[in-house]
Amino acid sequence: PLIGAFLVHVASSCPLAANGSALAFSFTLVFNKNPLVCYDPDAQPFVPCDWGLLHGADIARGVTPAATRDTTWGGEGIIASADCPLPTPAPPQVRIVPVPLPNAPDAVLLTCHVWGFYPPEVTVLWLHNGDMVATASTAKLLSNGDWTYQTQVTLTVTAKAGDTFTCSVQHASLDWPLREHWGPGLSPGLTVKVAAAAVIMTLGLVVFAAGTFSYCRQAPGEG
Template identity: 55%
Template sequence: MLVLLGLVLGIRGAGAFLVHVASSCPLANNGSALDFDFTLVFNKNPLVCYEPDARRFTPCDWGLLRPYATVLAAILNNGTAWVQRAEARRRACRDLVPQFWSSTVLRLTPPQARIISSKTSNTRASVLLTCHVWGFYPAEVTVSWLHNGNVVGPGDHPPTSAIPNGDWTYQTQVTLMVAPTAGDTFACSVQHASLEEPLLEEWSPGLTPGLTVKVAVATVLMVLGLSFFGVGVYCYRGKPPAPGYTPLPGDTYPAGSI
């Protein structure tokens, strides 16, 4: 690498530069390694490439740096250090790929879904439903709408397309314009390889199922609270006064209680 830096610094008019080593393992659909690449790169331009079959470096620049690449390849082939370094990365590629393949590409991560509603200015379809689906892997997913249990036609919503999140998961969303009436139920159905049965996220006009449960619980608690309060007041009113108590005008107690 020091030799390469010396060559670069010797180029007339050279300014800022970056030299790095890049290696990769192209894979087949079944996870097996198809090839192995080991390259010395100068300013994003491949300079010297390693040939695994021949176990030697060759110049891979066909521009102005071709003479320098040829000299550098000869220097790297003259010793064994760089060849051993390239072969070590080749073995690591062969040995580590199966482990990472099973924990990344072959994994199944189930999706999550939520429906968000928003008002529109369209009098014929006053509500826009958006079904957000996220956190799933692999990217293949099918999202459809159900209206009162019936599948809405393909023409009513766009095809599903997955967008990578950057953390090996994907997200997507589909929309539906509706004019809901009382009793209507809309559902977002998500089909994915990680699910044994479709994931259903429901929406209906008015309170959501979650809010309905909360309101019902609050009502029951309020009724119980008022009941206990009434019983307490009744017991308090029926309790005889303490000895020596002089009843106030209007107080009535059973005969002989004082």
């Protein structure tokens, strides 16, 4: 390399908390791999970095005013950059999964799965025939590792014919709540009865058709 050559580059970081909020913002001008001038997020000017080999050097004190006045690095430029860029809001997806409970006849455990949303703040409510119902289940947020989150809320119900249970999801990315509906189908006992009736009806139609066909094929008797 040429004698007297130097390199200046910019280093910045924006660590985030588990919920996606910004914890801090750092912006540093680095001279030959040594921190030179650092951005102060409290006072919002540049100051000589208080760490590194150039700490206390005259060059740091000399560069600080120029960096603060420069609209590229200081002033409105760096102040505008102090807000850490966050991912674009992502709308949630929702699905209800029903699981019959073996020890409670006609009881069903409904689980509302909500996933793929950002930011993490979300409200999940259960409705029964349009009315909000209380649930002992508390939504727990889980990170998907790609900035999006997932959660689930359960509700144990004894559903009757005509009932409608709704999982309503409210999120910043939605103009209106996202709703998924579930209603009970036929009970196992009634399903067996309906199936048996269908089989008997089918057999009856087969016998009737066979008898009609046999009668039509008989030659007319002598009169």
